Amino acid sequence: MRVSLFVPCFVDQLTPQVGLATAKVLKRLGHEVEFRPAQTCCGQPSFNSGQWDVAREAAVRALGVFRGAEVVVGPSGSCVAMMRQFYPELLKGTPHAAEADDLAARTFEFSEFLVKKLGVTDVGAKFAKKVTYHDGCHALRELRLKEEPRRLLRAVKGLELIETEEGETCCGFGGLFSAKFPMISTAMAQVKGGALARTGADYVVSSDPSCLLQIGGWLSREGKPILPLHIAEVLAADA
Amino acid sequence: MSDSKAIFLKDAAVNAADGDQRAFIRKALGGYYVNRDLQKARYRDWERARDAASLAKWSAVNDLAAVLEQFVANFERNGGVVHWARDAAEARDIILKIAADNQAKAIVKSKCMTSEEIHLNDALEKAGYGVVESDLGEFIQQLRGEAPYHFVFPCMHVKREAISELFTKHLGTAPTDSPEELTMIARRHLRQLYVDADIGITGANFLVAETGQISITENEGNARLTAALPRIHVALSGIEKVVRHLDDLSVLLPMLATAGAGQPMTCYNTLYSGPRKEGECDGPEQFHLVLLDNSRTRLLADPEQRDALHCIRCGACLNVCPIFKNIGGLAYGTTYQGPIGSVITPHLRGLKQWNHLSGASSLCGACTDACPVRIDLHHHLLHNRRNAAKEAPTLFDRVFHHGFNFVIKRPWLFAAGGRIFRATLPLLQKLPLPYMGAWMKTRDLPEAPARSFRDQWKNPDA
Numbered sequence: 221m222r223v224s225l226f227v228p229c230f231v232d233q234l235t236p237q238v239g240l241a242t243a244k245v246l247k248r249l250g251h252e253v254e255f256r257p258a259q260t261c262c263g264q265p266s267f268n269s270g271q272w273d274v275a276r277e278a279a280v281r282a283l284g285v286f287r288g289a290e291v292v293v294g295p296s297g298s299c300v301a302m303m304r305q306f307y308p309e310l311l312k313g314t315p316h317a318a319e320a321d322d323l324a325a326r327t328f329e330f331s332e333f334l335v336k337k338l339g340v341t342d343v344g345a346k347f348a349k350k351v352t353y354h355d356g357c358h359a360l361r362e363l364r365l366k367e368e369p370r371r372l373l374r375a376v377k378g379l380e381l382i383e384t385e386e387g388e389t390c391c392g393f394g395g396l397f398s399a400k401f402p403m404i405s406t407a408m409a410q411v412k413g414g415a416l417a418r419t420g421a422d423y424v425v426s427s428d429p430s431c432l433l434q435i436g437g438w439l440s441r442e443g444k445p446i447l448p449l450h451i452a453e454v455l456a457a458d459a
Numbered sequence: 460m461s462d463s464k465a466i467f468l469k470d471a472a473v474n475a476a477d478g479d480q481r482a483f484i485r486k487a488l489g490g491y492y493v494n495r496d497l498q499k500a501r502y503r504d505w506e507r508a509r510d511a512a513s514l515a516k517w518s519a520v521n522d523l524a525a526v527l528e529q530f531v532a533n534f535e536r537n538g539g540v541v542h543w544a545r546d547a548a549e550a551r552d553i554i555l556k557i558a559a560d561n562q563a564k565a566i567v568k569s570k571c572m573t574s575e576e577i578h579l580n581d582a583l584e585k586a587g588y589g590v591v592e593s594d595l596g597e598f599i600q601q602l603r604g605e606a607p608y609h610f611v612f613p614c615m616h617v618k619r620e621a622i623s624e625l626f627t628k629h630l631g632t633a634p635t636d637s638p639e640e641l642t643m644i645a646r647r648h649l650r651q652l653y654v655d656a657d658i659g660i661t662g663a664n665f666l667v668a669e670t671g672q673i674s675i676t677e678n679e680g681n682a683r684l685t686a687a688l689p690r691i692h693v694a695l696s697g698i699e700k701v702v703r704h705l706d707d708l709s710v711l712l713p714m715l716a717t718a719g720a721g722q723p724m725t726c727y728n729t730l731y732s733g734p735r736k737e738g739e740c741d742g743p744e745q746f747h748l749v750l751l752d753n754s755r756t757r758l759l760a761d762p763e764q765r766d767a768l769h770c771i772r773c774g775a776c777l778n779v780c781p782i783f784k785n786i787g788g789l790a791y792g793t794t795y796q797g798p799i800g801s802v803i804t805p806h807l808r809g810l811k812q813w814n815h816l817s818g819a820s821s822l823c824g825a826c827t828d829a830c831p832v833r834i835d836l837h838h839h840l841l842h843n844r845r846n847a848a849k850e851a852p853t854l855f856d857r858v859f860h861h862g863f864n865f866v867i868k869r870p871w872l873f874a875a876g877g878r879i880f881r882a883t884l885p886l887l888q889k890l891p892l893p894y895m896g897a898w899m900k901t902r903d904l905p906e907a908p909a910r911s912f913r914d915q916w917k918n919p920d921a
Contacts, residue, residue, distance in 0.1 A: 227912050229867070233877040234905055236912035243916075255916045260867040268822065270844030271860040278867060361824035390781050394821025399894035401468075401819050406901040407475040407785040408821065411485075437902030 226294030241456035297359025348378030356428030393434035494721030533671025537733030571662030611774035719773030776826035798826035817843035
């Protein structure tokens with residue numbers, strides 16, 4: 221299959237290893253991977269801030285960027301939810317509605333793509349560490365993904381998966397929310413980060429790099445020994 | 460910035476920093492989660508039950524005028540008197556007039572959030588009536604001089620010792636740390652008040668159109684005494700509480716109990732069918748119902764968010780909301796706290812003053828999953844944000860988002876801007892920039908990579 225990568229803007233700039241790992245896994249499974257450099261941000265910050273006219277422009281741009289792509293795969297539940305759930309809502313009743321629906325049907329979150337679209341759970345990864353999993357809210361409640369990433373992790377050689385308390389509790393990122401309401405966001409990070417640290421895992425793994433930014437940022441500031449890691453990086457590990 | 464927003468930001472910050480209080484709330488809800496899941500598991504299919512409950516409310520709300528007319532006709536046939544109130548002031552005036560017409564002195568009241576909405580106690584007290592809350596939690600809050608913290612569990616934030624102290628101060632009782640003894644103190648105090656009261660004021664959980672009955676759900680039996688002992692019963696209800704059929708309660712009552720309190724059924728579910736009739740030995744002589752709009756029709760006129768009128772005030776969305784759990788119920792400054800409050804308050808009391816509540820959410824969606832009547836809560840927060848941006852755009856937001864959009868429309872500019880951002884990140888982190896400064900106060904950013912993904916993709920070996 222020819223996969224067009226959807227790399228979230230902050231992954232592009234801050235955690236490029238997540239994008240590279242995503243591509244590596246897909247290639248290892250024998251797929252052709254492309255990256256269309258015209259892509260930037262999906263418009264979610266503006267959408268979530270109520271600036272739907274601005275977000276609509278970003279959405280229409282993205283439709284153009286991914287026009288003709290066989291499938292679009294992104295290593296982020298949040299950004300994929302934007303394309304899949306919210307582009308159709310944003311562009312409803314405009315001339316772009318049909319194309320938004322069409323793109324939504326071809327867009328997948330990375331773990332979802334592997335398990336549901338390709339039917340793969342063992343990607344040939346080895347990672348001899350204790351990990352716990354954080355469900356990002358968009359993956360969990362917009363895309364309804366819960367078992368998919370866990371099935372992938374359980375198939376990784378040497379990996380021990382332990383569940384955490386507050387497993388389905390939001391980490392408190394919420395995009396600009398984390399900066400507009402820092403005190404609430406930090407309290408949420410304390411609840412989440414505290415539970416994660418108590419698991420005794422080496423890594424907290426998630427399919428959402430934005431949650432990992434928040435969780436990792438708090439864990440680092442508090443000097444907790446557990447490290448954030450994207451699921452693509454785990455699945456790309458083979459040594 | 461609106462006053463309500465400034466107060467919210469201040470209170471939320473104080474409460475979010477109060478680790479002890481947050482832990483207390485978390486612990487208080489711990490038992491609820493266990494019981495709720497146990498009770499949900501007894502349903503053959505909880506999701507289908509949500510469909511049915513939602514449909515029952517949808518069916519009434521989407522034909523509200525006709526269903527209300529049917530209800531009113533049947534309620535009046537049962538001997539009740541209906542009063543329509545367009546807003547809070549009208550509702551207060553109606554109730555004050557009933558009290559004056561009947562030379563009432565003492566009033567006892569059972570739990571009724573709609574009465575909080577119209578600030579009824581204040582109005583009654585100002586007019587010289589003694590009014591006492593008969594629900595234990597509301598009674599405690601009344602003594603504390605504080606609004607309910609949670610619209611189902613009004614004093615969930617108050618520790619046992621504080622309740623004992625409160626009773627000692629106001630009722631002169633000996634200190635105790637036994638919850639049973641504290642309950643008995645309130646019970647002994649309240650019993651005589653039911654007998655002395657001229658008017659009993661209650662809320663209503665459901666208005667049943669086909670029978671003209673009012674359904675009230677409670678755990679303490681206080682609403683039954685409030686409705687039955689005084690010579691006049693006044694019920695106050697929002698117009699959206701009506702359902703078509705008695706049979707609708709067969710799904711709504713258990714779901715209200717399970718979703719809201721983790722109970723199979725609430726202890727007392729009573730249907731009130733009018734005043735005392737000829738030959739009956741008890742019950743009130745008069746039965747009044749005040750039907751309140753207070754901007755509910757504004758919500759009704761919005762097809763996108765009309766489902767917010769499905770709300771049965773179970774409180775499930777509060778119980779799972781990480782915002783509620785971390786800032787507490789009082790910080791909202793609203794009658795209805797938590798996600799449903801953040802959704803409807805801008806409609807009831809003005810978007811400009813109350814939109815900040817829609818902003819104060821990570822949009823995690825736990826509320827929407829918890830809602831027994833399937834209100835699309837977290838998406839409505841997005842809709843409120845959009846409506847506010849249209850109605851009253853802030854200059855900062857417009858500049859910020861249009862600026863951002865200018866950059867992301869131009870991949871070369873995005874890449875160049877990213878390069879500068881990464882190169883200067885160590886410096887930027889030290890500056891008091893809007894947004895970023897707030898972020899950096901409690902969290903670190905990862906070290907900026909030398910090359911972006913797009914650079915590495917283009918030149919893997921560079």
